[in-house]
Amino acid sequence: MAIEKYRVHEVAKDFGLSTKTITEILTKYATAPKNHMQVLDDHELSIIFDYLTQHNQVSGIQVIFADTYQEKKKEEPPAVQPAPQSPAQPKPQGQKAAPKPQSQPVQQKGGEAPRQQPASTQQPASRVPQKKIVDTRKGGDVNLAKYDERLEDLGGQRGERMQQRGGKEKFRSNQRKSGMTFSNKRRQDEAEKMRRLQLEIAKKAPLKVQIPDEISVGELASRMKKTGAEVVKCLMKNGIMASLSQIIDFDTAAIIAEEMGCKVEKEVVVTIEEKLIDAHEDRPEDLVPRAPVVVVMGHVDHGKTSLLDTIRNTSVASGEAGGITQHIGAYQVQVNGKPITFLDTPGHEAFTSMRARGAMITDIAILMVAADDGIMPQTVESINHAKAAGIPIIVAINKIDKPEANPDRVMQQLTEHGLVPEDWGGETICCKVSAKKNLGIDNLLEMVTLTAEMEELRANPNRAGQGTVIEARLDKGRGPVATLLVQNGTLKQGDIIIAGTAVGRVRTMLDYKGNRLTEAGPSVPVEIAGLSEAPTAGSPFFAVADERMARELVEQRKAEERAKAAAPVQKVSLENLFDQIRSGERKELALIVKADVQGSVEAVKASLEKLSNDEVNVRVIHGGVGAINESDVMLASSSGAIIVGFNVRPDAAARDGAARQNVDMRMYRVIYDCIDEIESAMKGMLAPKYREVVLGHAEVRQTYKVSGVGTVAGCYVQDGKIVRNCSVRVVRDGIVIHEGHLASLKRFKDDAKEVAENYECGMTVEKFNDIKEGDIIEGYTMEEIPR
Numbered sequence: 001m002a003i004e005k006y007r008v009h010e011v012a013k014d015f016g017l018s019t020k021t022i023t024e025i026l027t028k029y030a031t032a033p034k035n036h037m038q039v040l041d042d043h044e045l046s047i048i049f050d051y052l053t054q055h056n057q058v059s060g061i062q063v064i065f066a067d068t069y070q071e072k073k074k075e076e077p078p079a080v081q082p083a084p085q086s087p088a089q090p091k092p093q094g095q096k097a098a099p100k101p102q103s104q105p106v107q108q109k110g111g112e113a114p115r116q117q118p119a120s121t122q123q124p125a126s127r128v129p130q131k132k133i134v135d136t137r138k139g140g141d142v143n144l145a146k147y148d149e150r151l152e153d154l155g156g157q158r159g160e161r162m163q164q165r166g167g168k169e170k171f172r173s174n175q176r177k178s179g180m181t182f183s184n185k186r187r188q189d190e191a192e193k194m195r196r197l198q199l200e201i202a203k204k205a206p207l208k209v210q211i212p213d214e215i216s217v218g219e220l221a222s223r224m225k226k227t228g229a230e231v232v233k234c235l236m237k238n239g240i241m242a243s244l245s246q247i248i249d250f251d252t253a254a255i256i257a258e259e260m261g262c263k264v265e266k267e268v269v270v271t272i273e274e275k276l277i278d279a280h281e282d283r284p285e286d287l288v289p290r291a292p293v294v295v296v297m298g299h300v301d302h303g304k305t306s307l308l309d310t311i312r313n314t315s316v317a318s319g320e321a322g323g324i325t326q327h328i329g330a331y332q333v334q335v336n337g338k339p340i341t342f343l344d345t346p347g348h349e350a351f352t353s354m355r356a357r358g359a360m361i362t363d364i365a366i367l368m369v370a371a372d373d374g375i376m377p378q379t380v381e382s383i384n385h386a387k388a389a390g391i392p393i394i395v396a397i398n399k400i401d402k403p404e405a406n407p408d409r410v411m412q413q414l415t416e417h418g419l420v421p422e423d424w425g426g427e428t429i430c431c432k433v434s435a436k437k438n439l440g441i442d443n444l445l446e447m448v449t450l451t452a453e454m455e456e457l458r459a460n461p462n463r464a465g466q467g468t469v470i471e472a473r474l475d476k477g478r479g480p481v482a483t484l485l486v487q488n489g490t491l492k493q494g495d496i497i498i499a500g501t502a503v504g505r506v507r508t509m510l511d512y513k514g515n516r517l518t519e520a521g522p523s524v525p526v527e528i529a530g531l532s533e534a535p536t537a538g539s540p541f542f543a544v545a546d547e548r549m550a551r552e553l554v555e556q557r558k559a560e561e562r563a564k565a566a567a568p569v570q571k572v573s574l575e576n577l578f579d580q581i582r583s584g585e586r587k588e589l590a591l592i593v594k595a596d597v598q599g600s601v602e603a604v605k606a607s608l609e610k611l612s613n614d615e616v617n618v619r620v621i622h623g624g625v626g627a628i629n630e631s632d633v634m635l636a637s638s639s640g641a642i643i644v645g646f647n648v649r650p651d652a653a654a655r656d657g658a659a660r661q662n663v664d665m666r667m668y669r670v671i672y673d674c675i676d677e678i679e680s681a682m683k684g685m686l687a688p689k690y691r692e693v694v695l696g697h698a699e700v701r702q703t704y705k706v707s708g709v710g711t712v713a714g715c716y717v718q719d720g721k722i723v724r725n726c727s728v729r730v731v732r733d734g735i736v737i738h739e740g741h742l743a744s745l746k747r748f749k750d751d752a753k754e755v756a757e758n759y760e761c762g763m764t765v766e767k768f769n770d771i772k773e774g775d776i777i778e779g780y781t782m783e784e785i786p787r
């Protein structure tokens with residue numbers, strides 16, 4: 001900005017004062033100017049203006065405005081008519097310079113220089129005696145902006161007047177310089193200063209960076225407006241070696257960003273799911289009691305189905321004889337006016353398979369134990385499944401009508417599994433019932449309602465319905481049909497729902513009896529039609545407001561599913577155990593132990609649990625005798641457990657399930673090996689160099705004793721292949737009875753290198769002759785694991 005010069009003599013001239021007066025003011029209040037040509041700075045000018053203002057007071061600000069107003073009015077007629085400005089104002093004549101209202105009024109005659117006027121610092125005050133007391137600018141607290149505005153106004157008016165009155169060109173140019181230009185300049189100066197200051201502040205204020213949960217180093221650098229090298233260097237300073245493409249977590253990124261002078265804000269990414277699905281927490285005052293959801297578990301033939309049938313049939317009003325026609329996988333009964341929802345899918349498999357998918361739908365488990373049979377392997381499984389889910393167990397000791405029933409023995413056995421009956425001072429409710437004869441069922445149901453009351457099960461019926469898919473199928477006439485359990489809110493006919501990868505409107509809604517419903521509240525099971533496809537059991541469903549967005553979410557889920565299928569991830573394995581412990585992800589190592597004899601189960605369980613240390617707790621969530629089955633795999637999958645087998649093998653379904661669900665199964669023959677391996681894995685010292693690769697299985701169909709050779713097994717290769725010299729194990733009823741090598745492999749009379757699936761062959765096992773018909777010979781090799 002060009003700064004115009006304003007000299008002593010120009011100031012004097014503009015104010016109609018002598019150079020001497022100005023010089024005197026400056027000498028008194030600042031430094032004396034060298035001569036009349038000296039350029040004055042802002043400070044000096046302020047002093048002069050202040051001084052003149054103080055010594056040329058007006059009676060009120062309105063006087064000035066009144067003057068201005070009147071003067072303007074007067075200017076309207078073409079003839080220049082000096083008019084009395086105010087009674088106090090001296091009358092100027094003709095083209096004489098107008099008096100300055102707030103400063104020195106100057107009386108000039110003709111072209112006479114104002115300098116000729118005798119002037120002193122005292123003089124102006126005496127010349128405007130009528131204009132009194134308006135001084136707002138005393139002391140250092142000067143409002144410059146206001147001051148400038150006044151000055152500009154005055155200057156502007158005077159310039160205008162001068163022009164009107166044919167004032168000199170020179171005067172006008174001075175006027176511009178002194179009044180208008182000067183104040184504009186000052187104002188611009190101020191504005192410029194302000195802008196610079198703001199810029200400076202903005203520069204100094206820390207840069208705000210938004211950081212998501214995970215961010216690549218390169219992206220972080222660009223968000224912080226820094227170079228990648230600077231960020232990498234800062235990371236290294238903090239002991240983190242990371243390349244530009246490496247992903248770092250929010251905490252690390254935040255530390256780095258703060259260290260580099262940025263202000264960190266967490267970037268919240270709102271997904272379609274978050275936008276679409278109402279997941280707000282209910283306020284306690286909105287919650288009302290809801291019916292408990294009960295599942296019946298137990299060993300085969302202990303009476304689960306009979307119990308469910310009895311409960312269902314007795315609950316049906318006599319008028320509805322003929323029972324329930326519509327079977328929808330869940331039903332509700334009323335006990336003393338209180339509803340109980342039963343999942344009509346007996347067995348823990350269904351229960352655990354849902355839990356494996358993250359669906360926690362049951363509140364209470366009824367454990368059926370036949371009084372004549374006692375606790376059996378599946379009873380133990382059921383106990384452990386319910387315990388893993390953390391739900392209360394009510395024991396129904398069934399078949400008490402049988403003469404051989406021995407409920408006390410059952411109770412004794414229960415204590416061995418951590419369920420101490422109430423009668424014996426424990427907390428487990430045990431009810432003696434007969435499902436067949438309908439004995440004690442009422443009491444059992446009452447116990448269920450009591451337990452439910454203790455659990456304080458609540459839900460909010462006044463929100464959009466949500467819950468879990470219990471089962472779904474494709475009906476020929478009705479299309480995809482799903483049984484849903486509403487867990488919170490109220491599901492209404494016509495609602496748009498999304499369940500896993502299925503979406504659609506609730507076209508029809510039926511209760512378990514087949515009656516049409518228009519709405520269903522919490523804990524109510526319903527069968528609905530109207531979905532685009534049959535959703536998977538265990539999928540959560542939600543009633544949503546926006547169908548288009550719901551369809552978009554379904555597409556997204558389908559794409560995610562495809563991507564997941566392409567890249568399976570191992571949930572927990574001995575290989576990744578240490579990493580998970582180190583990263584704090586895992587605080588507990590859950591194990592399922594299966595062995596050939598109960599003694600081994602107990603021994604292994606005790607030894608493994610002793611491995612617990614400060615960082616990780618080792619817990620055997622289930623132990624049992626026999627081959628590893630699908631149920632074990634499901635429990636492992638839903639609980640994030642590793643399966644440990646001793647002298648047992650997984651059956652075909654378990655093998656498939658484990659492969660599908662990435663469950664780690666470890667087989668051992670010696671307890672010591674198992675303890676050693678798990679201990680090493682926990683310390684991160686596991687160095688498994690070899691992995692077992694199962695080649696195939698052959699069933700022994702016939703055996704021949706050949707003298708000098710031993711027992712020859714005539715086999716049929718069921719799957720895979722058997723290769724000569726491969727390692728084999730002989731498995732009888734799921735239990736490994738021998739491990740060794742093949743001694744010979746023949747097709748008819750010839751030696752064979754390998755025998756493929758569906759072919760017969762003869763084989764002998766090195767140093768083992770106790771082969772029997774029905775044994776399974778599993779061929780395997782050890783393969784090096786690339787590290």
Ligand SMILES: Nc1nc2c(ncn2[C@@H]2O[C@H](COP(=O)(O)OP(=O)(O)OP(=O)(O)O)[C@@H](O)[C@H]2O)c(=O)[nH]1
Pocket residue numbers: 298299300301302303304305306307346398399400401402433434435436437
């Ligand atoms: N005496 C007597 N028999 C019963 C009782 N409850 C069930 N049974 C019988 O026990 C057998 C098995 O009963 P289910 O209800 O099918 O047993 P489950 O546990 O559902 O069996 P799975 O479905 O095979 O797992 C049937 O023959 C029933 O009649 C009972 O209270 N008393």
